[in-house]
Amino acid sequence: xxxxxxxxxxxxxxxxxxxxxxxxxxxxxxxxxxxxxxxxxxxxxxxxxxxxxxxxxxxxxxxxxxxxxxxxxxxxxxxxxxxxxxxxxxxxxxxxxxxxxxxxxxxxxxxxxxxxxxxxxxxxxxxxxxxxxxxxxxxxxxxxxxxxxxxxxxxxxxxxxxxxxxxxxxxxxxxxxxxxxxxxxxxxxxxxxxxxxxxxxxxxxxxxxxxxxxxxxxxxxxxxxxxxxxxxxxxxx
Ligand SMILES: [Zn+2]
Numbered sequence: 001x002x003x004x005x006x007x008x009x010x011x012x013x014x015x016x017x018x019x020x021x022x023x024x025x026x027x028x029x030x031x032x033x034x035x036x037x038x039x040x041x042x043x044x045x046x047x048x049x050x051x052x053x054x055x056x057x058x059x060x061x062x063x064x065x066x067x068x069x070x071x072x073x074x075x076x077x078x079x080x081x082x083x084x085x086x087x088x089x090x091x092x093x094x095x096x097x098x099x100x101x102x103x104x105x106x107x108x109x110x111x112x113x114x115x116x117x118x119x120x121x122x123x124x125x126x127x128x129x130x131x132x133x134x135x136x137x138x139x140x141x142x143x144x145x146x147x148x149x150x151x152x153x154x155x156x157x158x159x160x161x162x163x164x165x166x167x168x169x170x171x172x173x174x175x176x177x178x179x180x181x182x183x184x185x186x187x188x189x190x191x192x193x194x195x196x197x198x199x200x201x202x203x204x205x206x207x208x209x210x211x212x213x214x215x216x217x218x219x220x221x222x223x224x225x226x227x228x229x230x231x232x233x234x235x236x237x
Pocket of ligand 1: 200203226229
């Protein structure tokens with residue numbers, strides 16, 4: 001039959017392992033939320049960039065329209081002037097100005113057409129991006145909500161696990177508890193069985209003294225320690 005001291009400390013280790021696992025999970029939640037929030041921000045920024053691109057094209061188009069409008073006014077003014085002049089050289093000079101402005105207008109119109117084409121493309125691109133983006137953002141926001149819910153569930157579970165650890169600790173004799181705590185800060189397991197003469201923690205061979213202490217041969221009621229890694233060892237047939 002196994003030493004009752006071993007039984008109580010194994011129960012403590014079991015509860016402690018569960019507590020540590022839950023605490024690790026709960027610590028990961030804010031990190032995960034931050035990551036998802038970053039994805040959302042990136043998604044929004046990309047969409048905003050696409051929107052800005054479209055706006056810039058639209059304001060370029062407006063600018064060109066204004067320039068075309070004022071060039072057309074100039075053209076009309078020259079044409080009126082041309083009707084009024086008497087001298088042939090003045091008439092020709094105005095005719096030359098008119099040609100220049102006409103060329104300018106057709107160049108502006110060419111550019112306007114290119115921009116209108118670009119706007120169509122940008123609008124299509126933006127609509128697709130917006131649809132995908134909205135879907136991704138909604139998915140990520142749902143992920144955050146479920147992470148928060150998971151966090152709340154975990155918080156309750158951690159509290160329960162901590163209470164269970166408290167109950168288990170109360171049943172462990174002081175020298176065992178001290179030995180356990182000393183090892184547990186380095187990470188669990190702090191209590192391991194001996195299998196085939198080897199420590200279940202570091203897998204190195206234990207001395208025959210340790211082995212017989214673990215078997216409870218000296219029966220001083222104190223824990224036996226692995227002479228390699230210092231974990232509490234117990235005999236498991
Ligand atoms: Zn060991």
